[in-house]
Amino acid sequence: MKLAMFAxxxxxxxxxxxxxxxxxxxxxxxxxxxFRAPEAGFxxxxxxxxxxxxxxxxxxxxxxDYDYLARPMKLVPKVADGMPQMSPDGMQYTIRLKKxxxxxxxPAFGGKKRELVASDFVFALQRVVDPANRGAPWDFILKxxxxxxxxxxxxxxKKGAKFDYDKPFxxxxxxxxxxxxxxxxxxxxxxxxxxxxxxxxxxxxxxLAKYGEESDAHPVGTGAYKLRTWERRTRIILEANPNYxxxxxxxxxxxxxxxxxxxxxxxxxxxxxxGVIDIRIIExxxxxxxxxxxxxxxIMAELGSNFANMVAPGGQLAPKYAKxxxxxxxxxxxxxxxxxxxxxxxxxxxxxxxxxxxxxAFTLAFNSAWNNWVVxxxxxxxxxxxxxxxxxxxxxxxxxxxxxxxxxxxxAMLDVFGYKDCDGDGYRELPGCKPLEIAYxxxxxxxxxxxxxxxxxxxRRLKVKSDVKKxxxxxxxxxRQNGKYQMAYGAWNADYPDAENFMQLLxxxxxxxxxxxxxxxxxxxxxxxxxxxxxxSETRNDKLxxxxxxxxxxxxxxxxFNKLDTFVTQPWVNGYLPHxxxxxxxANWDIDMDQRLKVLGTQP
Numbered sequence: 021m022k023l024a025m026f027a028x029x030x031x032x033x034x035x036x037x038x039x040x041x042x043x044x045x046x047x048x049x050x051x052x053x054x055f056r057a058p059e060a061g062f063x064x065x066x067x068x069x070x071x072x073x074x075x076x077x078x079x080x081x082x083x084x085d086y087d088y089l090a091r092p093m094k095l096v097p098k099v100a101d102g103m104p105q106m107s108p109d110g111m112q113y114t115i116r117l118k119k120x121x122x123x124x125x126x127p128a129f130g131g132k133k134r135e136l137v138a139s140d141f142v143f144a145l146q147r148v149v150d151p152a153n154r155g156a157p158w159d160f161i162l163k164x165x166x167x168x169x170x171x172x173x174x175x176x177x178k179k180g181a182k183f184d185y186d187k188p189f190x191x192x193x194x195x196x197x198x199x200x201x202x203x204x205x206x207x208x209x210x211x212x213x214x215x216x217x218x219x220x221x222x223x224x225x226x227x228l229a230k231y232g233e234e235s236d237a238h239p240v241g242t243g244a245y246k247l248r249t250w251e252r253r254t255r256i257i258l259e260a261n262p263n264y265x266x267x268x269x270x271x272x273x274x275x276x277x278x279x280x281x282x283x284x285x286x287x288x289x290x291x292x293x294x295g296v297i298d299i300r301i302i303e304x305x306x307x308x309x310x311x312x313x314x315x316x317x318x319i320m321a322e323l324g325s326n327f328a329n330m331v332a333p334g335g336q337l338a339p340k341y342a343k344x345x346x347x348x349x350x351x352x353x354x355x356x357x358x359x360x361x362x363x364x365x366x367x368x369x370x371x372x373x374x375x376x377x378x379x380x381a382f383t384l385a386f387n388s389a390w391n392n393w394v395v396x397x398x399x400x401x402x403x404x405x406x407x408x409x410x411x412x413x414x415x416x417x418x419x420x421x422x423x424x425x426x427x428x429x430x431x432a433m434l435d436v437f438g439y440k441d442c443d444g445d446g447y448r449e450l451p452g453c454k455p456l457e458i459a460y461x462x463x464x465x466x467x468x469x470x471x472x473x474x475x476x477x478x479x480r481r482l483k484v485k486s487d488v489k490k491x492x493x494x495x496x497x498x499x500r501q502n503g504k505y506q507m508a509y510g511a512w513n514a515d516y517p518d519a520e521n522f523m524q525l526l527x528x529x530x531x532x533x534x535x536x537x538x539x540x541x542x543x544x545x546x547x548x549x550x551x552x553x554x555x556x557s558e559t560r561n562d563k564l565x566x567x568x569x570x571x572x573x574x575x576x577x578x579x580x581f582n583k584l585d586t587f588v589t590q591p592w593v594n595g596y597l598p599h600x601x602x603x604x605x606x607a608n609w610d611i612d613m614d615q616r617l618k619v620l621g622t623q624p
Contacts, residue, residue, distance in 0.1 A: 045244075045260030047295030049611050051593075052318045053604065054302045054311070057465055057493035058253035061236030064221045065147040066154045068533065069497045070513070070602070073218050077603045078258060078297075080221030080241035083115060083141065083200075084212055086601055088269060088286075088608050091277030092410060093517045093600050095212055099136060099222065099242065101198070103212070110207030110553075115215075117141075117198040122263040124246040126238070128230040133263070136222050136242050138194035143185060144223045145192055149173050150183040157501060157533030158219040160524050161515075165211070166191025167203045185225075207553045213516030218603075244292045244607035253492070258297040258606070266290045269608065279597060286595055286608065293595075293610040303465025312588070315620045318611065319596065320588040321604065324467055325397035328586035345591030345619075353585045354410045354514035354600045356403050356522065358577040359386075359475070360537040365506050367450065368458060369538070371574065374437035374451055379575035383422050384430035385481040387474070392581060395470045400581035405568035406522045408512075409582055410600060412556050413519025413564045420572045420579060427481040434482060447485045457485040461500070461508040463493045471509070501533040510536060510577070513602040518556075519564050523548050526571055539576035592616040 059071040064080050067073070085098040097103060101116040121136040123129070149159040149169060162169060168189030176183040193201045202211060214220065224240060231238040239247055244267075245258040269286040271278045302308040305324040312320040323331065328350075331341055337348040361379055363369040368378060392400050404420040407413055438451030450456045460475050462468050472488045479486035491499065499505050515521050524530055527548045528540035547563045547570075554560040571577060587598045592615040595608050 044266055044290040045292045045295040046613075047260065049294040049613060050296040050298055051294045051606065051609060051611055052316060053297060053299045053321070053606075054308055054317055055256075055299060056305070056308070056322065057303060057463060058301050059256065060494035060497070062239035062247065062250075063153070063236040064219050064223070065144070065150070065156070065158060066236060068157045068219075068501075069494055071493070074604055075247075075256060075258075076218040076221060076239070077243075078245050078606055079239045079243045079247065080218060080223065081121075081136075081243050082216050082218065082220045082222070083117075084216035086216065086599070087272045087275050087278075088599065088605060089278040089282055089597060090272060090275035091600070094272050094275045095216060096272045098216070110209050110555075111204045113202040113204075113211055114195075115200045115202075117200070119198060121242050121265060123224055123227075123240055123242050124261045124263050126227060126230075126240045128224065128226040128240065134224055134226070137197050138200045139197075140222045140224060141200055141220075142192050142194050143225050145220060146172070146183065146185050147223065147228075148219055151176055152183060155501070155533055158217075160527070160530040160534040161214050161217060161219060164529065165204055165206075165208055167205055209555050210516060210518055210520060210552075213518065217515050245297060248296075253494075254301055256299040256301075258299070260292055260295045264292070266292075267607070282595065282597055289610075292607040294606065297606050305467050312590075315590065318590050318593050319604075321598075323586040323588060325399045326467065328399055329397050331588055332586060341588075347589045347591065347593070347596070349587040349589075349598050351585055351598060351600075352401065352409050353583045353602065354408045354517060355511060355583055355602070356406060356408045357509065357511040357580045357583065358403070358406075359507065359580060360510045360577050361507050361575070362503055362505055363538045363540070363576050364503055367456065368506050374439075376574055377433045377437040378439070379578070380422060381430035381433050381482055382478060383575055383578045384424060384433070385427040386478045386578060387425050388423060388580075389425065391471075391474055395474055396581060399584045399586070401584070403579040403581050405565075405579065406526060406571055406577065407519040407564065407568070408514055408522060411514050411517040411519060411521070413551075413561060415561060415565060418565055418568060420568070422572045422575065423579065430482055439484075441483065446483065448483045457487060459487050459489050459506045461489050461491070461496060461505040463496045464490050465493070475507075500536040503532070503536075503538060508536075509580075514600070517600070520548075520552055523551065523564070523567055526567075526576065537576040539571070539574070541570055541574060544570045590616070590619075592619065 055071045057071055060067045060069050061072055062075050064076040081099050083100040084095050087094040087096050099118055099121050101118045105114040117138055123134045147153055149156050149162055169191045172189060175181055190203045195201050227240045228235050244261060244264045246261045248257040248259040250256055268290055271283060309327050311317045331338060332348050335350055361368040388402060392402060405418050439448040441447060442449045442453035448456055458479055462472060476486050500508055512525060525535055526539045527535060528545045531538040544567055547567050551560050551563050589596050592612040594610040594612060599605055
């Protein structure tokens with residue numbers, strides 16, 4: 021029977037009062053989507069996990085965004101009124117806001133319409149670095165950059181102190197109701213891209229004051245959608261924000277790679293078109309596939325390797341699925357995946373020769389070819405550096421000298437540095453004959469068994485005991501950010517298309533929520549500070565290659581792959597195109613309800 025998983029949706033939607041005015045959105049249109057893992061919460065300053073970020077991107081608006089169809093990515097104004105004015109030395113930016121942008125209605129506003137103004141960004145961007153906000157997991161995007169901000173952070177870190185939001189500082193100023201000024205410690209040519217991140221979205225102070233620690237359940241933004249209902253880690257329903265101003269699509273000046281067919285499809289329309297976004301959390305890939313195949317999901321996002329090869333063997337949509345009218349997309353993502361070690365762990369971390377040897381030995385014993393072609397079924401490209409493809413600073417010719425499958429060399433290395441089988445059980449102990457067992461942390465839900473078995477097989481090649489620990493994705497992220505692990509998998513999709521966004525994940529002062537491996541290396545940090553203040557150039561690229569060599573040598577990460585992402589949509593979904601930012605662009609999508617009815621024989 022069609023729509024088995026979504027059978028209760030019609031009565032659910034019908035039983036709720038709909039907004040009287042939601043701009044161009046048709047409140048009878050329901051787009052059915054899913055997340056492969058649970059979300060954590062909807063506060064842009066507090067949560068960094070991908071699925072929470074998807075919702076934050078949809079509800080909150082930043083000063084800038086990226087053109088929906090331009091490839092490569094092109095920065096465009098969102099709530100800013102034009103591109104920023106930058107001083108010649110790259111140390112000051114002035115940004116004007118558009119007038120007449122309003123937050124969605126909320127009791128915190130006392131029944132009045134609340135306009136988005138410059139002071140909202142002064143407040144919101146300070147929240148990003150406030151240690152009280154779950155340790156400020158996004159603080160790396162602003163820390164060390166803005167005049168006077170680090171001093172405010174240091175004051176808040178003192179015992180019993182709180183972050184003083186009202187104390188003026190030079191780094192961020194509201195010059196008037198609609199004008200922001202940023203004053204930097206050093207040149208930063210990437211600040212506008214940073215201000216496009218969901219973490220930099222505008223928030224209203226009254227809302228945070230009203231809801232306090234429950235703010236993650238009461239997101240109030242100026243975006244195209246607002247939160248209707250939330251069943252934690254189960255279901256999220258968004259509805260069109262009646263206060264949203266609506267937007268149209270025209271390719272930005274200078275945009276290239278724009279799909280002309282999609283541009284024509286979007287032309288002349290005001291968005292959003294869909295009134296309701298119904299998102300289910302479906303951790304089982306098979307369950308998600310069955311829901312899509314049965315018509316219960318409109319979009320199959322980031323299809324797992326096994327299903328991707330079934331749907332599009334060799335990169336071409338299989339004839340039987342083409343007959344359904346499905347649309348298929350495959351592209352190399354702006355992401356990197358790796359295995360990482362907690363550099364503060366006494367067993368797998370550290371910088372002594374024997375500790376480095378253990379991590380290098382794992383790299384030598386890890387069969388990347390098997391991983392890429394069997395575990396990942398050929399839908400990846402081997403990664404050789406911390407930087408992903410399709411971003412500034414990526415070098416496709418760079419090769420990691422330590423990425424070679426040579427278990428014999430790995431075992432010889434461990435022999436040399438004193439990892440011996442002291443008790444005769446066939447497994448090595450630490451130098452000095454202390455116990456040695458490595459725990460690998462991964463998430464529940466996704467098809468990870470092959471990956472887990474491959475990690476354990478790698479350690480067995482080295483005669484090292486290992487174990488696997490699993491938890492839900494938000495809990496896994498929390499454990500990594502707080503250093504509660506030995507070894508784990510990590511992944512990052514570009515927040516902005518530049519190598520700095522990846523290298524900051526290994527920058528020593530970011531140890532913690534951003535630098536989850538807690539890697540610290542003086543030479544790496546010096547190079548990072550240099551590239552962070554440089555425009556794109558070959559000199560900068562040379563420094564990036566040096567940084568990649570340092571990471572390869574100390575092996576806090578073992579690079580795995582860059583993903584080839586596969587997406588499939590139903591024939592009634594219009595305006596869809598996966599974006600390199602890896603966010604669902606709900607506000608640009610539409611549904612042909614008549615076609616859906618014709619195919620399925622029923623309304624959702």
